[in-house]
Structures are given as C-alpha cells and as structure tokens.
Amino acid sequence: MKPDCYAVVGNPIGHSLSPRIHMLFAAQTNQSMVYEARLGRPGHFAEDVRHWFRTGLRGLNVTVPFKEEAFRLVDRRTARAQRAGAVNTVWAEADGTLTGDNTDGTGFLRDLRIRLDLDLADREILILGAGGATRGLLEPLLAEAPARLVIANRTPARAVALVESFAQLAGTTQLEASGLASIPDGPYDLLINATAAGLGTHGLSLPPGLLAGTSLAYDLVYGPASRPFLDWAREQGAGSVTDGLGMLVEQAAESFTAWRGVRPDTTPVLRELRETLDTP
Numbered sequence: 001m002k003p004d005c006y007a008v009v010g011n012p013i014g015h016s017l018s019p020r021i022h023m024l025f026a027a028q029t030n031q032s033m034v035y036e037a038r039l040g041r042p043g044h045f046a047e048d049v050r051h052w053f054r055t056g057l058r059g060l061n062v063t064v065p066f067k068e069e070a071f072r073l074v075d076r077r078t079a080r081a082q083r084a085g086a087v088n089t090v091w092a093e094a095d096g097t098l099t100g101d102n103t104d105g106t107g108f109l110r111d112l113r114i115r116l117d118l119d120l121a122d123r124e125i126l127i128l129g130a131g132g133a134t135r136g137l138l139e140p141l142l143a144e145a146p147a148r149l150v151i152a153n154r155t156p157a158r159a160v161a162l163v164e165s166f167a168q169l170a171g172t173t174q175l176e177a178s179g180l181a182s183i184p185d186g187p188y189d190l191l192i193n194a195t196a197a198g199l200g201t202h203g204l205s206l207p208p209g210l211l212a213g214t215s216l217a218y219d220l221v222y223g224p225a226s227r228p229f230l231d232w233a234r235e236q237g238a239g240s241v242t243d244g245l246g247m248l249v250e251q252a253a254e255s256f257t258a259w260r261g262v263r264p265d266t267t268p269v270l271r272e273l274r275e276t277l278d279t280p
C-alpha cells in the first residue's frame with residue numbers, strides 16, 4: 001500500500017526542519033507516511049492547496065508567510081485556531097472539507113512545562129512582538145494565570161489591539177501593551193522574543209533591567225539566528241536562555257497527533273536535532 005502523504009508549505013521552504021522531524025516521528029511510531037517540503041506560490045496558495053488535497057494529500061503544515069491565508073482557506077477551524085487568527089495545520093475530513101488548527105501556542109507551552117519545568121502562575125511575562133506568533137501564544141499563556149503579561153511592539157498600536165482582543169481571557173492577569181522604548185521596568189520571569197528581528201544595528205534595541213538571575217529568555221527563532229538575542233540575554237544576567245527548537249518539535253508533535261492519532265516522544269527527536277544543528 002502507498003504511504004500516506006503529508007507536506008509543509010512556505011516561502012522560502014528549503015530551510016524547513018519539518019520533514020526531518022515528522023519522518024523521525026513516523027519511524028518512532030511505525031506510521032507508513034511520507035512528508036515533504038513544498039514551495040508556496042504567492043497568489044496561488046488556495047488553488048495549490050485545494051489541488052494537493054484533491055490529489056491525495058492527507059495533511060499539511062503551513063509556515064511563513066501563509067498562516068493567515070490558510071486561516072481564510074479552510075472550511076472550519078478549531079477553537080484555538082479561531083482565537084489565534086492563523087492556521088499552521090490542515091487536514092481533510094472524510095467528505096473532503098478542510099479543517100484548520102493552530103498548534104504553535106500549545107507547542108510553546110508544552111516546551112515550557114515539560115522540558116523547562118516552568119510554572120507561570122503569578123509570574124511576570126514580557127513578550128516582544130505583536131504578530132501572528134504572539135497571537136497564538138496569548139491564550140495558552142493567559143490560561144496559566146501569570147500575575148502580569150506585557151506585550152511590547154515596535155508598532156505600539158498592534159500591541160494595544162491584541163490587549164483589547166484578549167482582555168476577556170485575562171482573568172486575574174494584568175495584561176498591558178507598550179512600545180519597545182517604553183517597556184515597564186523589569187525584571188521579568190519570562191522574556192519571549194516573538195519578533196522577526198534579531199538584536200543589533202537593524203534589529204531590536206532594548207533597555208537594561210529586563211532580566212535577572214531567575215529569568216528565562218526564550219527566542220522563538222532557533223539555531224544560529226537566535227544567537228544575538230540569547231547573547232544579549234546572557235549579558236543582561238538571564239539565569240537561563242533557550243531558542244525555539246523545542247517549540248518547533250512540540251508544535252510538530254501536536255500536528256502529528258492530530259493527523260495520526262498517536263503522540264510521538266519528542267525528547268529523542270529534539271536530542272537528535274540538537275546534535276546536528278549549530279545552536280547557541
């Protein structure tokens with residue numbers, strides 16, 4: 001029997017680790033499947049994706065810059081995709097209609113809880129950035145009942161808009177917005193870089209005092225690209241730092257579980273990727 005076919009679509013896509021991650025999951029759980037990277041064509045995304053599913057694709061991961069387009073394309077969305085406003089996982093139902101999910105926030109939280117053993121209740125969190133990734137993180141972060149969550153963005157209006165749309169989920173958390181130049185004083189227990197920018201000449205410029213010895217600095221970016229932010233965090237005295245590879249593997253495991261009905265063990269997969277990836 002032919003193996004089931006899965007793919008990730010993005011543009012660019014050559015750098016994607018998703019095929020490797022999913023094939024490691026498949027080998028570990030004895031699933032008969034293939035998983036390939038496909039280059040998305042701007043302007044033809046919906047047409048291409050519908051064609052792929054009509055011709056046998058079982059499931060699709062979606063990465064930059066198509067997550068919002070995937071949100072509009074699918075026929076129905078899970079509650080977490082609806083709140084994130086973006087879709088990174090698609091599957092076909094028996095009648096051929098498409099369902100969209102967003103596993104980024106859950107993947108991030110699983111990485112924090114399981115690998116980093118961090119309890120966020122009553123903690124203070126600072127998120128840099130107010131794009132799609134931050135939107136996906138807000139619901140699961142607020143569910144942990146931190147004392148305070150500040151969203152700081154280059155364009156402050158986007159941070160304000162996020163605070164307004166998530167206010168009803170804030171519960172006891174003090175949810176605030178700021179610009180990058182007016183971040184409320186730290187130190188924060190958790191500082192998340194969810195911007196598409198590194199540190200330095202054309203990147204972020206951050207005030208001192210955001211981090212202390214008990215702080216964790218987490219860059220959603222992984223591999224060498226996370227080095228400037230993580231080096232800065234170490235210089236600022238962060239107790240621990242990590243890149244986004246754990247989140248990448250955990251969000252992939254969430255997709256794999258939704259598609260195949262079996263949850264892979266992420267620990268050996270993350271270890272194997274770390275052995276070959278140049279990580280700070």
Ligand code: NAP
Pocket residue numbers: 064104128129130131132133134153154155158194195196197202203204220221222244245247248249251
């Ligand atoms: P996005 O929607 O395009 O948002 C980009 C954010 O970065 C915006 O807040 C933007 O600010 C800010 N930004 C861009 N350039 C900047 C600069 N030079 N200085 C200051 N801020 C800048 O992107 P996204 O989907 O949220 O993704 C953000 C990052 O997370 C990406 O690097 C992505 O690869 C990573 N990510 C990783 C994972 C994982 O599994 N590890 C999952 C999802 C995303 P403005 O609003 O002012 O433009």
